[in-house]
Amino acid sequence: MGLTNCSECGKLYVENAARICPDCYRRQEEDAETVVEYLRDVDKATLEEIHQATGVKHKIILRLLHSGRIMGSAISYPCETCGTLIDAGRLCDKCSKNILDQIKTDERHQEHEKHAQQQKIRSRMYGSVGEKE
């Protein structure tokens, strides 16, 4: 455990699991309560509506969403890539599909590299066998 700067306010604090200083942590807990409280009365809201109604920062609302603390209500928030309103995950269908395609392409590329590598090793092995004979 050492001292580190709070990612929220920049203040030095003793490192903890929350990764923010106790002051910010308390503030975020209060914000979380406010948001949870607000969502108890509405069953559908956009990130912007929650922000307007509670005054809680988008970033904090998103963090609550991603950590699953305010799941259950239908909350729309912007896709992290294109800004389309979504209510699950971090990206809209289109962007997650793009990313999946990207991953698949990368995997295919890696597969190809691995194959090429194996080919090289094989030919080296056979090559050395050939030299000895």
Ligand SMILES: [Zn+2]
């Ligand atoms: Zn802080």
Ligand SMILES: [Zn+2]
């Ligand atoms: Zn998107």
